[in-house]
Amino acid sequence: MKHLFSFMLLLAVLPFNRLNAQTQQLMKPIKFEEYDLSNGMHVILYQERSAPVVAVRVYYHVGSKDERPDRTGFAHFFEHLMFEATDQIKRGEYGKMIEATGGELNAHTSLDRTFYQENVPSNQLRLALWMESERMSWLHVDSGGVETQRQVVKEERRNRYDNQPYGTFFLKVMESVFKKSQYNWTPIGQAQYIDQATIKEFTDFYRTFYVPNNAVLVVAGDFETPDAKKAIEEYFGAIPRGNDIIRAYTPEPAQAEExxxxxxxxxxxxxxxxxxxxxxxxxxxxxxxxxxxxxxxxxxxxxxxxxxxxxxxxxxxxxxxxxxxxxxxxxxxxxxxxxxxxxxxxxxxxxxxxxxxxxxxxxxxxxxxxxxxxxxxxxxxxxxxxxxxxxxxxxxxxxxxxxxxxxxxxxxxxxxxxxxxxxxxxxxxxxxxxxxxxxxxxxxx
Amino acid sequence: MKKILFIVLTLVAGFGLSNAQRPAKPSAGSVPKTVLPPYKEATLKNGLRVIIVPDNRQPIVYFRAMVMAGTAADGKEIGAAAAVGSLLEKGTKARTADDIAEKLDFFGATFNANSGVDAMNCFGSFLKKDMSNILPIYADMMRNPSFPQDEVAKYVSTTESSLKAAKKNSSDPGRRMGRRLIYGDHPYGNFETEESIKKVSRDVIAGWHDKYFSAENTMIAVIGDVTEKEIVPILEKNFGDWKKGARHRPLYPSLAETKGMQYTLVDRPSSVQSSIRIQRLGLSRTDPDYDKAGFVAAIFAGNGLIGFQNRLFQNIREKHGYTYTPGGSLTSSLDRGTLVGVAEVRNSVTDSAIEQMLLEYRRLSNEDIPKQELDFAKGLVTGKYLMDIADPNLTGEKLLSIYQYGLPKDYYDTYPSRVQNFTAADLRETAKRVFPPNDLHVIVTGDGSKILSKVERFGKPKLVDLDLNPVKNLTETIAPSKLSLDEVLEKLHKAINKPSLEKVQSIEKNGEFVLTMPQGELAGTVQQIFASPNKKYQKFEFHGTVIEEKIDGTKLYEGQMGEVHPVEEPRAKYDVASMVFNEELRVKEPGMNVKLTGMKDIFSGPAYVLEVEKQGFVKERWYVDEKTGYVTRKEIKNEEGDIVNDYTDFRPVNGIPMAHKITTTGSQDLVMTFTSIKTSLTPADEKLFTK
Structure with missing residues (x-):
């Protein structure tokens, strides 16, 4: 039963949104700085130096609703693929490199977006930035990684959805409420589509959505602003801008009966x-x-x-x-x-x-x-x-x-x-x- | 040619820069200063000690009170501390449980109390502006709980069912056995059982609370947007006139060192996996070698620090694929804790996994930790320490532990530099002293009949059952039979009124069922109709759901809500062969084979043991009660473990004694109680048994 409730909790987390006159007395405002790199990547810096820790987030505007109906599961599959090899990071090393700092890493795919996160001791900021820049542009989208992750994702589907009590609940809700819109399916998608997809389709997806102009980088916590800005430019600045993204969305028609x-x-x-x-x-x-x-x-x-x-x-x-x-x-x-x-x-x-x-x-x-x-x-x-x-x-x-x-x-x-x-x-x-x-x-x- | 090569290169390298221009992996910056946030100390009028950790980032406050007695203070009433923790929020002299829930919810505040071995921690959080509304409630819960009788009863019954469920858990019996072996009668060896929890009455709970909840025995940490000036008067108002009491200073009996290798097999019949636990007596939190030993334990099995790169994980899971979740720790407590490594593995690799775990124990004493691994672990452990500072709750816990264990004031501030100075030689010396590889308890919980020989490879194990009572041996004792096979069958046939039963063409049973699962119980109605030749119809109904099963003599069908479908091989073949109408009368017919192996004591008393084979591949064992001649138990052998059906409540139906209660254990626990059984001398409607 535990599984059910923690899963539901995820759904129920309220989006933590806005503040002004009234709010100012309650919540202390978050002071941040933001700017764009020349390749279109948006950068947000939030300095908070109470502990020697820094959080790095890369947030890509791609989720399951950006998938084709006959290629569902792609966005989430990419979340997995992003932990595979890059030019300078060997397979199996990504997690270990962050673990070695005492830090933590994670990623998550929703219907609207995919994000990647590292929390590391503040002296490891450069490492986390470098690693994110590696996989933003130099990920190996090849049969080795794809094959491994196909199995991992299938296992995840079995464990989290098919074999868990009420594991299919989220899927059933979306299927029932949305008949026409891209919210009809959820990030886990259908296993056969991932099997059917060619390497070229994966590469195309990567080049369409994993581009700096579709990404937001947040650095939050304990850092010196000039150092952070310099490192960001060094690692992300030269990544070329991608094409503008054309998104298809079909609005859901009104529901007539129960x-x-x-x-x-x-x-x-x-x-x-x-x-x-x-x-x-x-x-x-x-x-x-x-x-x-x-x-x-x-x-x-x-x-x-x-x-x-x-x-x-x-x-x-x-x-x-x-x-x-x-x-x-x-x-x-x-x-x-x-x-x-x-x-x-x-x-x-x-x-x-x-x-x-x-x-x-x-x-x-x-x-x-x-x-x-x-x-x-x-x-x-x-x-x-x-x-x-x-x-x-x-x-x-x-x-x-x-x-x-x-x-x-x-x-x-x-x-x-x-x-x-x-x-x-x-x-x-x-x-x-x-x-x-x-x-x-x-x-x- | 050059052009093609270029294209291939850019494909592999993504679509960014060429390799030459690319930044290489950066090195780490200098290690940041790593001290706990500054804090203030205060003492209330009655001696209650307070720590204040100001943090004004947001107007929120975390409260943490440590009462310095835990489950080890339970004495003979095991479970008292845990009950106190759960029941604090269930009512006070002035407030009902509902009032408390309403008030806390109203302010969005939280409260929790957990009992550990040596201490109970009460913690909560609230907004600064609600401070003077919330602290009186916290104080009331801690000072004046009323432990209402109905809430106590509710608590005892929920705990009883969770303890019942835990016994079925694959690792819990091993954990209890482990505590018994290390601690014996020492209070750390206490664990709750279904029997012990019954002794935890309201008086016991209130007595425990009265004895240990007092100003001298409690310490409070307040972390968040408060100053000493703001908070101390409020605490004084709510806690300052609390009775003084006395600090609980337990005197523990001394503990025997773990000497030699000692093997225990906890028999868990039909378990599909073995839960392996290799342990020994550890160190007290204040032992001078505790940090080093904890670091070695991290390299060995994680110890809450090293997630994937610890040796057990890399060996047992990554290299050999024996298990998903090996792990281990060196526990921390006032008196000596436990060093333990655990793994859950499938039956067939029980011996290989034990061997690898013992090998990893030996490596700690026999080899220096290689430099690369040592550096990795130091980086991780000190980095993780830095990360923890960001969590105010962990900071509160650390500061309280300084007082609880009597650690040096700068213990945590100097921790990272101490870790950085560990050498491979030091750590190996510590391992030799603290983790001697030939002085260990190996405890395996699993199906004794399948894994005994695998454990015996290492040493002769002590055998115990799930209640940890000694079992003589697993090879069952079957006494010689007093009767011959024909005499036993005659006794059986006489008991069940063969002349009448022979004429019966169909039997219809109706009643209720209860299915017990870890999640709870499921109840509904059941109908079974058996008919000649070898037909069966079965229906379970619950919450408006109908599940049917049909056997028409050659095929098996299953389905829900009135729609059934043929079931595939090999199960169908097995179930069809098992279904023999009035089988007690037909054991000598073609396709059946019966042997008498002797006598055995079972739940109903001494019984004759018949080995019954159907169609050469369905293997069953029937127990014919010595006194009554009824078959009181049938065991159906199955690859995934045996299914055991116990038959009780025999009452005559048209002169034929029939069991009105059938209890099934094995893959699931099912009890069927029949309220009506009818026999018929005419055949049943054919349509009932087919699709």
Whole structure:
């Protein structure tokens, strides 16, 4: 069960967005500097010298929605390939070089973007920059690396999606909510497409998206600005600019009636039900109210659904928030896993009642203050972590070309009224607009 | 030609610069200063010690209170400390559990309490502006918990089921055995069991709390956007009048050195993997060699520091592919901890994996660590130390540990330079003293019948069961039978009323089932219909789901919600051959083979053991109860482990005794309880058994 909830948590992480007059008193503004290299790469520097650590992020504006429908899984596959060899880094050395510094490295692919990160002691900044520049331009896209990573990605699919209870949940939600748009599929994609693709297709993908004009570099933490700028120019400055990227996106048409999906998988330990609605892209004015709404419903032991379904009615072992704020669209919903011996219809009845109640009566002043307080706490917690700040800086630049949102987004949340929360609950959480996804349980584990 | 070569080169080299112009791998800059952030110390009126680490980057505060008693202070009531930790937030004299949850949620604050061996840590975080709202709640939870009876009961029952589940876990029995071997009656040897947790009553929990939660025995660290001036008065207000109490200074019995090689096999029948644990008594946190030994442990097995480049990982996983997650550590505690290396491997490589792990132990004493590996490890360990400074919670933990263990004040500040000065010769001396390779406990948890000979290659193991009770030996004792095969069959046939049963053409059973999985229990209804010749229909229903299985005598079908499909070989062949209608009456028919091997004691008492073979490849063992003549157990041999069916609650149905309860263990735990069994003298509807 642990796996499920940590996975869901990933989905539910609220985008940590904006600040102004009101916010200034709460959150100390993030001071950063930004500029472009001549090849179009955007650089953001955030100095924070309380510990001898520096975070390097390279954020490429490419995700699964940039894939062809018959080549899904490409963006995520590249995330893996980027740890293979470059001209000057041998296969298997990439991780070891960072590990040797005591540092950490990671990468992640979403529907909209792919990012790479290294956190290293500050005397190793040059190493991390050099390594990122190596793979931005001199990655070996050849059959050796491709073959190895094909197997690794298949194994990942088996372990994380096919063999995990509810592992396919994210896939099922996206398939049900999006029928026409590129959000229909998720980063893990379909294994056969990766097998079918030729080396030339991989090389083309690399040359299209892994170019400096499609990348943002963030350096955050303990560094001397002139040194950092010099090293960045040295390692990235001479990488040639790529072609401008033409992106195809098919907007999702409105949904006319409820969609119902039943999932029967042999690993499902307990029945589960999810409601999911299509909402709005990140940054839309209604997103802020929806983000607060999800917390009224399902954040913490005192939230409505946890109190009603988990404590009072003892119907579920847990409720997860399902919130995805993406570049072009959004999702709002819940996933409830029933307790052994409890039935999905009873869970749905309680869910329906709670949703209707909120739509009819709105939320209390106490709840309103609570979700505001929680949001403030989130922003401040995130602002005190170099990791999160580095992520947000690159994210806001990439999605909005507006890095300042790191300091202004909280205000948008604080501008939401109680009435807004009730209004979005009525507007989006409709019967015809929802997808209902039910996991059934087989008798054998 | 030149042109083509150029194109090939640029293809390989990507599309950037040519190699000549390219920057080479940079070298590291000078190592940054590595001291813990500056901090202030204060003492409240009642003697409570406080550490303040100011950090004003954002208006947030982290709170960490260390109560200096942990699970080792449990005494005879094992599990008391853990219960206290879990129940602090479940109600105080002034607040209900709901009030606490509401308030903390309202401010977006957190609170957690975890018990370790020597101490309990309570930690939380909140915004600076909420300081005077949150600290009174923290203080109330720590000072006045009420441990409501219903919350205690809830806690005990959840813990009981998780302990039950843990026993099935592949590595947990080995871990418990390891503690018993090293610590015996020493309090560090305590571990919770299903029995021990029952003794943890409300009084016990409240008594533990009362004894150890006090000002003298607690130390608080506050890290974040606060100054000494701001925080001390608030702490004084909330904790200053807390009872003084006394610092808990445990006196532990001395521990015996691990001498010689000692092998233990924890029998876990039908386990598909072996969990190997090689351990010995370690060092106390204050031992002068602790840092060096911890560094050697990192090279050996990770020790929470070296992730992929430690020797066990490189050897066991990378080179030999025996396992996914080998690892190990040198634990830190007031009294002496444990050095341990672990690996989970498939049955067939149990011996090879033990051999490689022992080899890695020996290398630590027999060889100098090569320079390249030593430099790598030093860089990693000191670098990781730098990285940790960025985490205020880790800083709080480090500062508290100085006090807890009585370490020198500059212990952490000088740690990186001490590591840099380790030499291969020093480390080898430490390894010889601390990790002597011929004084180890080798504990293997796995299927004894499959791995005993593999462990015996190294030495004769002590055999224990999952409750760690000694087992005489794994080769089972089968006593000579008092009856002949024909006499046993006669007894059986008489018991089950052969003359009546022979006339029966079909049997329908209806009832309930409970399937127990690690995630919880699943319950529903079950229907089984057996019919002549060799037909079976089975249906499980739960939460509106219907799962069916059918055997029509030659084919097996399976499916859900009314749709069944043929099942593929080889399983279908096996299941079809297994299905023999009224099989107790037909063991002498063609295609069946039966032998009597002797007598054995099982759950129902002494029983005759029949080895039954169907179609030459389905192998089963039936136990015929000596007293009643009923078959009370059938074991079905399977490559993935045996399936055991136990039959109880025999009651007559039309004069024929039938088991109304069947308990299946093995690949899954299933209990079927039949509320109605009907026999019929006419054949059942054919359609039921086919697609």
């Amino acid at each position: 969609r119902y999906v039943e999932v029967a998988e042999k690993h499902t330990p307990l029945p589960a039900v999810s409601y999911a609605w299509r909402t709005v892209p990140e940054g839309d004015k209604d997103m802020y109210a929806l983000d607060l709404l999800t917390n009224v419903f399902a954040r913490g032991n005192s939230s409505r659904l946890v109190k009603r379904l988990q404590d009072q009615d003892q119907l579920v072992v847990g409720i997860d928030q399902v919130v995805l704020n993406m570049e072009k669209d959004g999702i709002f919903g819940f996933l409830a896993v029933a307790k052994a011996g409890k039935e999905v219809p009873d869970v749905r009845k309680a869910l329906d009642e709670e949703i209707e109640k909120l739509q009819k009566d709105g939320i209390s002043e106490e709840e309103f203050q609570k979700v505001r307080n929680q949001t403030i706490k989130d922003f401040i917690t995130n602002a005190s972590s170099i990791d999160n700040v580095a992520f947000q800086l690159s994210h806001y630049y990439t999605i909005f070309r507006d890095t300042r949102r790191v300091n202004t987004e909280l205000d948008k949340y604080l501008a939401v009224t109680k009435q807004d929360i009730q209004r979005v609950a009525k507007k989006y959480l409709t019967k015809n607009g929802r997808s209902v996804i039910v996991y059934t349980v087989p008798p054998k584990g």
